[in-house]
Amino acid sequence: MARQEWARWSLAAALVAGWAGSSGAQTLRIGLAAETTALDPLSNEITSNYTATRHIFDTLVQTDAQQRPGPGLALRWSARGERQWVFDLRPDVRFSDGTPFTGRDVLFTFCRILNNPTAAPGAFAEPVRNMENVELEGEHRVVVTTRGPNPLLPADLSNTAILSSRVAGDRPMRFTPEDGCGVAGSFPAINDFNGGQAAIGTGPFTLEDYVPGQRLMLRRNESYWGPKPHWARVELRPVTAGGPRVAGLLAGDFDLIENPAARDLERIRRDGRFTEQVTPSTRIMYLQPDVARARSPMVNEGGRNPLQDLRVRQAISAAIDRKAIVERVMEGAAEVAYQFLPDGMSGALDPAPELRFDPALSRRLLAEAGYPDGFPLVLHASNNRYVNDAKVAQTLAQYLSRVGIRATVDTMPVSVFFTRRRENEFSLTLGGWGSSTGEASSFLRHWVATANREEGLGSRNYGGYSNPELDAVLKQALRTMDDAAREALLRQAVSLTLRDLPEIPLYFESSTWAFRKDLAFTGRVDQMTLATEVRPAP
Structure with a gap:
């Protein structure tokens, strides 16, 4: 090669290499396992929405990967x-439209949570309903007065995205949610976020394009207050079927994907271009039986709802081989659950009593409850929300059928499942929940406590369970400022829940990511996939 040609080739190669290695020219493409239902960060408390909206919006309190x-x-x-929390805000932070961030935006966000008719019932409302007042001491200090002691308020706010108050106009605002807090116009709705008009945050990325169910395109926020993301652009694309998601990675359509099936990991490893990360999570998978209604829509034996009988719920638990589900269905990417939070976390029993696999005991309990021949029921589940959710539901039905509970399975997309479950159309459901506070209170207050809108309890207690003894213990825990005393109360509440089994724990999901070998990503216990945490491998 002539010297001049070599020089030109070397210069071109250097330019290409410089372009490829420059943070200003790189796009990260992520294949998601579940769809984002909306870009409204306060519409629904589900991980797939957090994954999308956390790129655009910030929270007062942030949590790391653990x-x-x-x-x-x-x-x-x-x-x-005991009844006030003081939050000192960052100065010199701006929203993506250039407006400064102040305490007024925090007040607006809290008011909008309680004036959001398009949100899932109770979404983000629990901590805000327990606020008696929110006051601003200057532009960058917010003082929250709670109705009673609330030691978990900072942790509860770690998933509450802060919105811009620009639509509120210049009128004075006050914390009076019942009359709109003095907001001049209407609060933004889901379509305002999906269309981009309200998708204005202080986060590391800004919205470029959003097509529901197809893609979310993000661009780096060059004025972000924190460390600048490595990626100039990010594409988040939902591919809910595992096979096509893995195929997209192998074909080069994605740089990183969520939750490849365990059976595909060996194929990915053999390729040599990729690696994987498996991270345990706090997501508990469980069965929720309808224990409230004497007649339930999907199980009705002799005019009765068998699920109201504790012995039947105990029989369901004993019929299930949790270890086999973890090993064979989840292929090791899960841990057996005998309670609602992994061992060692705050409020978890140490140790939890084993929920034994004992089909003979299950049949005996059914006979004692008056169902020696079992009964038919329908088990409902999503088929695109949790890892192997439809496959797990089919396996559960097989276990139940072996002891006489003739279970059929009805699975559906998560958008349909969530809506129908909210309307109480089901009798027995397979669900999942990841703790947002790292304490047992996260699951108990949402899924087990007696539903009480004013107190922000039981927002997802679709089974209708109610136990005044448990409620009293849980409420005391939620207002106990001393950490050790609160943990003891939470353990008591967990014990009461396991005694009555209004929720039947099955296993904790682990999360798996597969990605190019030249990338580094450690995974998060809350299962979010954040582009800010994906970096070039050292």
Whole structure:
């Protein structure tokens, strides 16, 4: 090769290499396992929505990959007595439209949570309903007065995205959610976020394009207050079927994908271009029986609802081989659950009593309950939300059928499943929940406590369970500022729940990611996939 040609080739190669290695020219393409239902960050408390909206919006308190809280839009927070929390905000933060971030935006966000008719019932409302007042001390200090002691308020706010108050106009605002807090116009709705008009945040990326069910395109926020993301653009694309998701990775359509099936990991490893990360999570998978209605729509034996009988719920639990599900269906990407939070976390029993696989005991309990020949029921589940959700549901039905509970399975997309479950159309459902606080209270207050809208409890208690003894213990825990005393109360509440089995724990999901070998990603216990945490491998 002539010297001049070599020089030209070397210059071109250097330019290409420089372009490929430059953070200003790189696009990260992520294949998601579940669809984002909306870009409204306060519409639904589900991980697939957090994954999308956390790129655009920030929270007062941020959690790291291990769910440890740290400064976000709030630099620090402290208790002022037993009923006040003081949040000192970051100065010099701006929204993506250039407007400055102040305490007024925090007040607006809390008001909008309680004025959001398009949100899932109870979404993000629990901590805000327990606020008696929200006051601003200057532009960058927010003082929240709660109705009673609330030691978990900072942790509860770690998933509450802060919105821009620009639509509120210049009128004075006050924390009076019942009359709209003085907001001049209407609060933004889901379509305003999906269309981009309200998708204005302080996060590391800004919205470029969103086509529901197809793709979300993001562009780096060059004025972001925190460390600048490595990626200039990010594409999040949902591919709910595992096979096509893996095929997309192998074909080069994706740089990183969520939850490849365990059976595909060996194929990915053999390729040599990819690696994987398996991270345990706090997501509990469980069965929720209808225990409230004397007649339930999907199980009705002799005019009765068998699920109201504790012995029947115990029989269902004993009929299930949790270890086999973990090993064979989940292929090791899960851990057996005998309670609602992994061992060692706050409020978890140490140890939890084993929920034994004992088909003979299951049949005996059914006979004692008056169902020696069992009964028919329908088990409902999603088929595109959790890892192997439809396959797990089919396996559960087989276990139940072996002891006489003739279970049929009806699975559906998560958007349909969530809607129908909210309308109480089901009798027995397979569900999942990831703890947002790292305490047992996260599951108990949403799924087990007696439904009470004003107190922000039982927002997902679709089974209708109610136990005044448990409610009293849980409420005491939620207002106990001392960590050790609160943990003891939470353990008591967990014990009461396991005694009555209004929710039947099955296993904790682990999350798996597969990605190019030249990338580094450690995974998060909350199962979010954040582009800010994907970096070039060292």
